[in-house]
Amino acid sequence: MNNVTGLTCRECGQEYPIAPLHVCETCFGPLEVMYDYEYIRRHLTRQVIASRPPSLWRYRELLPVSEEPRVGLHSGFTPLVKADRLAAYLGVKELYVKDDSVNHPTFSYKDRVVSVAISKALEFGFDTVSCASTGNLANAVSAHAARAGLRCFIFIPSDLEQGKIIGSAIYGPRTLGIRGNYDDVNRLCSEIADKYGWAFVNINIRPYYTEGAKTYGFEIAEQLGWRLPQHVIVPTAGGTILPKIAKAFEELKKLGLVESSLTPKIYTAQAAGCAPVVQALHKGSDLIAPVKPHTIAKSIAIGNPADGYYVLRAVRDSGGWGEAVTDEEIIAGIQLLAQTEGIFTEPAGGTTVAVTKKLIEQGRIARGESIVICITGNGYKTIEAVAEKVEQPFIINARLQDFDALYNTLTPTVPLRVGETELH
Ligand SMILES: *Cc1c(COP(=O)(O)O)cnc(C)c1O
Numbered sequence: 001m002n003n004v005t006g007l008t009c010r011e012c013g014q015e016y017p018i019a020p021l022h023v024c025e026t027c028f029g030p031l032e033v034m035y036d037y038e039y040i041r042r043h044l045t046r047q048v049i050a051s052r053p054p055s056l057w058r059y060r061e062l063l064p065v066s067e068e069p070r071v072g073l074h075s076g077f078t079p080l081v082k083a084d085r086l087a088a089y090l091g092v093k094e095l096y097v098k099d100d101s102v103n104h105p106t107f108s109y110k111d112r113v114v115s116v117a118i119s120k121a122l123e124f125g126f127d128t129v130s131c132a133s134t135g136n137l138a139n140a141v142s143a144h145a146a147r148a149g150l151r152c153f154i155f156i157p158s159d160l161e162q163g164k165i166i167g168s169a170i171y172g173p174r175t176l177g178i179r180g181n182y183d184d185v186n187r188l189c190s191e192i193a194d195k196y197g198w199a200f201v202n203i204n205i206r207p208y209y210t211e212g213a214k215t216y217g218f219e220i221a222e223q224l225g226w227r228l229p230q231h232v233i234v235p236t237a238g239g240t241i242l243p244k245i246a247k248a249f250e251e252l253k254k255l256g257l258v259e260s261s262l263t264p265k266i267y268t269a270q271a272a273g274c275a276p277v278v279q280a281l282h283k284g285s286d287l288i289a290p291v292k293p294h295t296i297a298k299s300i301a302i303g304n305p306a307d308g309y310y311v312l313r314a315v316r317d318s319g320g321w322g323e324a325v326t327d328e329e330i331i332a333g334i335q336l337l338a339q340t341e342g343i344f345t346e347p348a349g350g351t352t353v354a355v356t357k358k359l360i361e362q363g364r365i366a367r368g369e370s371i372v373i374c375i376t377g378n379g380y381k382t383i384e385a386v387a388e389k390v391e392q393p394f395i396i397n398a399r400l401q402d403f404d405a406l407y408n409t410l411t412p413t414v415p416l417r418v419g420e421t422e423l424h
């Protein structure tokens with residue numbers, strides 16, 4: 001395929017060949033994949049896309065692989081759920097949840113970026129893949145590496161949730177739990193990548209990895225019937241997915257796959273205990289001051305986000321905004337999504353739901369316009385976050401009279417009401 005023309009520096013524009021490179025030798029700017037959009041326009045139509053299997057590879061001309069993809073054949077194409085009960089609760093008209101909590105095979109948006117990264121690592125001939133991770137990336141790298149038959153080393157902060165740790169270990173990688181936070185892990189991994197020459201999906205093959213995140217945006221548009229929504233709320237950790245959703249929308253416009261009149265407003269969602277991007281946004285600054293994370297939203301606890309600047313730029317260019325919410329609001333957000341839509345997300349998703357609620361209450365998101373909430377991870381991996389917040393089972397013997405006795409003591413339960421009579 002001749003869809004890709006090379007790499008280019010996002011800051012100075014210097015061009016590089018397709019290789020495992022990620023920073024510009026001249027200015028240290030990040031490198032990005034360049035495409036031949038004329039070639040893509042001729043080969044990628046709505047009909048071609050519709051004829052392909054429901055995976056992220058249906059947009060393969062817009063991804064930086066040249067051979068047949070070998071991993072992630074069932075990743076992506078997750079549901080876009082019309083969230084009418086949550087919409088009624090929030091008092092808005094048209095609301096959707098893009099639900100990567102059920103991405104195949106490791107239940108987060110990271111299956112997208114890793115599918116592309118490991119397919120590319122195989123093309124480059126690497127025999128070992130690795131990553132610095134807050135949990136979900138480690139899960140995805142471990143699973144996709146197992147499937148590809150690659151050696152795998154993962155590096156995580158030592159204090160992650162059990163679900164995230166076991167959810168990697170089961171696939172048989174070597175796991176290194178580093179005493180420190182993600183930013184410490186990442187610094188160490190940069191040194192290891194240089195010294196050992198492994199494919200670190202989010203370091204030395206980062207330009208390819210990040211492109212996989214665009215598929216989240218392509219799917220939103222396709223699943224809306226090739227329309228763009230007016231508002232999209234996205235969680236931010238290292239800052240990969242948000243600018244790539246913006247890029248996805250731009251590419252679809254450029255290729256004429258969607259109407260070009262609308263620019264979706266994009267909003268960044270962070271936890272108050274780790275909100276360096278939102279703080280810079282609120283200050284009107286381009287400089288992101290690193291913070292020391294302290295939040296239950298561990299998968300988005302990155303205090304020094306590699307692509308934070310590009311998040312700011314994408315948010316501002318779109319006319320969007322951003323907010324941060326407390327751990328308490330995050331838990332309420334998890335419960336709200338579960339009890340209105342039957343979707344159990346992790347704290348990153350609770351953050352996005354809570355920020356959406358806040359932005360609607362602030363009047364930043366108009367109640368009559370179309371809104372997509374980005375749910376990026378699964379709550380079954382982080383049960384610690386809500387274990388004490390839910391009702392525990394009543395333990396009884398297997399006797400009808402025991403149930404009768406208990407039942408008469410219970411306060412009536414009703415489903416969470418939405419609309420006119422709101423229960424909070
Ligand atoms: C990694 C991750 C994100 C966002 O990360 P970026 O680095 O900003 O792309 C969001 N939610 C979950 C659950 C994640 O694992």
Ligand SMILES: [Zn+2]
Pocket residue numbers: 009010011012013014024025026027028029
């Ligand atoms: Zn440069």
